[in-house]
Amino acid sequence: MRRVFDSQLIGPFAAMLIVALIVALTTDRFLDPGNLSNLSLQVSIVALIAIGSSIVIFAAGIDLSAGSMVALLTMIFAQMLKFAGIPIFVALPAILLVGALLGFGLGIITAYGRIPSFITTLAALIAFRGLALTFNNGSPIFSLDPALETVFYGRLFGLPLPFFYLVFFYAMAAIVMNFSKLGREIYAVGGNPAAAVLTGINVKKVQAITFAIAGFMTAVGAILMSARLNSGSPNYGQTLELQAIAAAVVGGASLAGGRGNVLATLMGAMTIVIVQNGLNLNAAPSSVQNVVLGLIILLAVGIDMWRAEISRFLSRLRGGATKSAR
């Protein structure tokens, strides 16, 4: 009933192409292979985190904690590698587990404690950054492990490794959301929680699981962040949660839950990053970039809300055109 490549992808895909076209027209450096490869590195962290943010949104929740959780996890990761002497092949899965557990905890509080996720994760947004500051007297930790950098900068078949992470995790997410029982239950819970309860779906469990997934994907993002800069810092990841949510929204996910396609989120993330890249290449100050990001979000939601009006307007244009032709 839900096809992986359905019509929900067309809009976000078109938006991405249009944005890419505009950027390519304004600067000849955009299509430079170096820039494109840089772009895929740039998009990887936010796009991976956005998988989790989208899934939470599909279940009618919201996750504001991702950015701060990234800071906290990079600090824990750095602590493990630098001061606790834990080898990297142990520290990597450990961080993924910690991320999933933190997310699951937030999910449990939200679902079973009946506190809106906006509040739980807002509290976490504040608290996690505070926690991050308790490590190493609040100072960043540098030069963790030379092997770590290959996690981000390594290449396979000439392509940067983060490209493969994107392919892998988005493929997984698309399979789970479209073909698994859990995916179906997530959409059901987001679409109508009362009906989900009456059809025997364990709504609280499903909600908690979406936050665990979000925590896990945030941990993946945190590892890449650490690897990219070979460090951990309590300042990492600021506004990352908002960029991830923006990616989902630009990808057409409904904040009311139940509607959205995880692959469209990838398009959304790329659209945002391409815009940022275009502004960078045209030497726009970062203040402008934030204003533009805000406008993109408004426009994406606006197009969704005004869909009926837009189609009526277009059909009137067409009707008017045929009339005047006669």
Next chain:
Amino acid sequence: MSANDSPLWEFVNISKAYPGVLANDKVCIKLMPGSIHGLLGENGCGKSTMIKTLSGVQQPDSGQILHKGKEVRIADPDDARRRGVATVFQEFSIVPTLSVGENIFLGNMPRNRLGLIDWKTVNDASARVLKKLDIELSPETITGSLSVGEQQLVEIAKAVAMDAEMVILDEPTAALGEHEIEQLHVLLRKMRAQGTSILYVSHRLDEVERIVDEVTILRSGKVVRESGETEINVSEIVAAMVGEDVSEHYPKENNSVDDVVFECQNLRTRFGVNGASFDLRKGEVLGLGGVLGSGRTEIAHAIFGVDKLTDGALLLNGKKIEIKNEMQAINAGFALVPENRKYDGLFFNFRASGNITAAALPRIARRGFLDLAAEAKGTERLMNELEISPQAEKKTVNFLSGGNQQKVVIARWLFSEANILIFDEPTQGIDIGAKIAVYKLMNALTRAGKSIILISSDHDELLAMSDRIAVVQHGHINRVVGAGELSHDDLVRASSYGDAGDARPAAAAARIQTNSNESLAAEAIQ
């Protein structure tokens, strides 16, 4: 009846299209002062579309609207109100977090000399309106804590309070019991006597027959029968609506055999079930009769694991069973078609298939992954069997007519292969053709040896379609009698209104509706 012969409002060749459908096709209608005008037709024939045009919610594509003979444009709902049109829309428009009084005067708040809201007037005037309707509600109650039926009454009170010349009621009685309907009729007759023009939509034709002076019938957006042509009687109306003669409104088959398959012993919950006991036989339709708030839905919730039992036992095929939540109920073979398919039944983000398989996902899942081919096949079979519109699989179910939506919800429980089905107001708001389809479905189910517990506020339906009827009062079963031994009046008397208020507030409070998805879910799971 009518004071003069010129219409108060008139539609001349009004057309209105939505993407893909011509919802109103050159509709003409004359609404006379001092007259109750029935607007009838199948689901999706364009009744609400007409009403939205007259209420200024939308603009017609073409045609004229005449007010007392003069052509007017109704710019928006506020404009309609200023021109003396008050509307109770089919979809609720009350604000659940406000009090009853605030809702009644919403957008129209009386103010004192300082420009502040005049609470005394709000409360006094609301109390007067509520009294007129014989509604025992305090103006200060928070509307969200009321039952669906009571919220509907508040909607009606809101329109009445406007003292409008033209009152439009779009399916005001769908969620009401006999008593409330009677009360509404009394009020409408009073308003008619004072010269108010009333436009009335309902799918409960017996009730329509009693109250309306003239009818207009729509089919696929066109007027197929105009006002004042012939006598108003149900079978003629049905013939005009459906386009063919319908001989039997209640095609009841008796499939009940003597084996008891399920028994409730002395059920009690904190939400208004007070020692309910009854048994259910194989192939039987057991009707639960009673007034609004008597605890029928709450008994369904007690069985289905929605509300925790504080006492009592459930026996399935003679063996005691434990049902702690909805999942266990479904696994034990129970099904619940909930009272309000919009709020509790449908997933509007899914097509038919997602809705139909939702209660039986484990059946189409292998190692956590869904067998989509099996899902498509099962869905297609049921859609054919139940004659669900093929549109249902092309788009999400919010585009379907009420009747098709209800069939989708029922199909869900056929897919889950439930043996004991609880139908809570299964024909609410669906047209006569769809109702008969639901009745035939009930026959097919009982013929296959399944049993049905039927809750219905439509007494004719309840009497005609049940084998036995359990009379519910204050969450307690007073007696169980053969449906044939009971007349309409008996049923009214047996479940007499009295002080049924006892059971109600707790039950209603348990079903507070909020706008937030999360708290809705949380609320429902408790």
